[in-house]
Amino acid sequence: xxxxxxxxxxxxxxxxxxxxxxxxxxxxxxxxxxxxxxxxxxxxxxxxxxxxxxxxxxxxxxxxxxxxxxxxxxxxxxxxxxxxxxxxxxxxxxxxxxxxxxxxxxxxxxxxxxxxxxxxxxxxxxxxxxxxxxxxxxxxxxxxxxxxxxxxxxxxxxxxxxxxxxxxxxxxxxxxxxxxxxxxxxxxxxxxxxx
Amino acid sequence: xxxxxxxxxxxxxxxxxxxxxxxxxxxxxxxxxxxxxxxxxxxxxxxxxxxxxxxxxxxxxxxxxxxxxxxx
Numbered sequence: 001x002x003x004x005x006x007x008x009x010x011x012x013x014x015x016x017x018x019x020x021x022x023x024x025x026x027x028x029x030x031x032x033x034x035x036x037x038x039x040x041x042x043x044x045x046x047x048x049x050x051x052x053x054x055x056x057x058x059x060x061x062x063x064x065x066x067x068x069x070x071x072x073x074x075x076x077x078x079x080x081x082x083x084x085x086x087x088x089x090x091x092x093x094x095x096x097x098x099x100x101x102x103x104x105x106x107x108x109x110x111x112x113x114x115x116x117x118x119x120x121x122x123x124x125x126x127x128x129x130x131x132x133x134x135x136x137x138x139x140x141x142x143x144x145x146x147x148x149x150x151x152x153x154x155x156x157x158x159x160x161x162x163x164x165x166x167x168x169x170x171x172x173x174x175x176x177x178x179x180x181x182x183x184x185x186x187x188x189x190x191x192x193x194x195x
Numbered sequence: 196x197x198x199x200x201x202x203x204x205x206x207x208x209x210x211x212x213x214x215x216x217x218x219x220x221x222x223x224x225x226x227x228x229x230x231x232x233x234x235x236x237x238x239x240x241x242x243x244x245x246x247x248x249x250x251x252x253x254x255x256x257x258x259x260x261x262x263x264x265x266x267x
Contacts (some may be wrong), residue, residue, distance in 0.1 A: 031263035044248075057264040064263065132247035150209065151241070152248035157211045176205045179240060 007033055016076055019067050027064055034077065035060070038084050044148045045088040047137055055091060059084040074159070081153045085145065085163045092141045128186070135185040143178040150175055198230050199223060208237035 007015065007029075018026035038059050042052035062083050070079050136147055145164060149155040155163070157171045164171065199220060206212050207220050224231045 028262055032261060035263075060263045129247040132244065136248065147244070148248060151244040154245075157206075157209070172202065172206050172211065175209070176202050179205065179244070182244075 012076060013072075016067070016070065019064075020070070027067070030063075030076075030080075031060055034080055037077070038080065041081055041084050041148065041153060042088055044133075044137065044152065045085070045141075045145055046091060051091065055084065055088055058087055062087065078153070078155065078159060081149075081155075082159070082163055085149060085153075089145060089164065092145075128189075131186060131189050132182070135182050135189070138185065139178055139181060143174055143181065146171055146174040147178045147182075198227060201233065204230065204234045204237050207234060208241045 012033075015026045015029050019030055035056065039052060039056040042055040042059070043049060046052050046055055059080070063080055066083070070076065074082075136144060139147065142164070146160055149160045149163065150157070157168050157175075160166075160171045161168045166174075203212070203216075203220060207217060212220060220234075224234055
């Protein structure tokens with residue numbers, strides 16, 4: 001175990017092997033190690049603490065059933081967060097049309113000027129992390145999912161494409177447009193803060 | 196060499212451009228200060244987004260989350 005409380009790679013491999021052999025205590029260690037990240041991801045994707053708790057629980061139930069199929073071709077965190085992402089995506093798909101109609105509209109018609117970007121990046125890098133997270137949460141489902149998987153979970157475009165059943169170029173465009181929408185929201189937030 | 200579209204620089208900032216295309220972008224960036232500013236800004240954004248969104252990803256489990264859920 002590292003000082004930060006995270007398992008090092010060799011410990012994790014050993015714990016996963018034990019869990020694959022049916023060791024419930026080993027799966028408990030995995031749960032304690034990853035439940036914060038899984039819950040955080042579910043909260044961001046579902047925007048409801050209750051739904052996120054349920055989704056996180058379902059993720060670990062599914063992971064326990066499927067852990068025998070984990071073969072190390074991706075990291076364990078990626079494998080586990082993929083299960084959570086798939087489940088949250090299913091939940092979002094099942095939400096009613098009315099809920100989807102209430103999603104905020106956003107437009108990507110205007111190309112941003114390059115000069116807008118640096119102050120915005122600085123704002124994101126400053127003490128505005130909460131504003132950034134709020135702005136991400138207000139994005140439409142698909143866009144939010146792509147951004148969270150990319151920047152919170154560290155998934156590659158290829159991995160995001162697999163989770164979301166999209167092609168890689170579509171993922172690139174979703175992320176690009178999502179960031180553009182974020183810039184607009186955060187620029188507005190910045191102007192309001194200055195008043 | 197012509198400037199690349201902004202989307203290309205955004206994908207480059209995420210480290211997702213294929214090596215050959217990334218090399219072409221880097222060659223252009225060495226010669227074009229406007230695109231270099233844009234690419235730098237996009238990289239700042241990428242890092243800032245990672246920091247903002249990863250900040251509470253590693254939340255420690257609460258006392259009530261010491262054991263995995265049990266199937267019904």
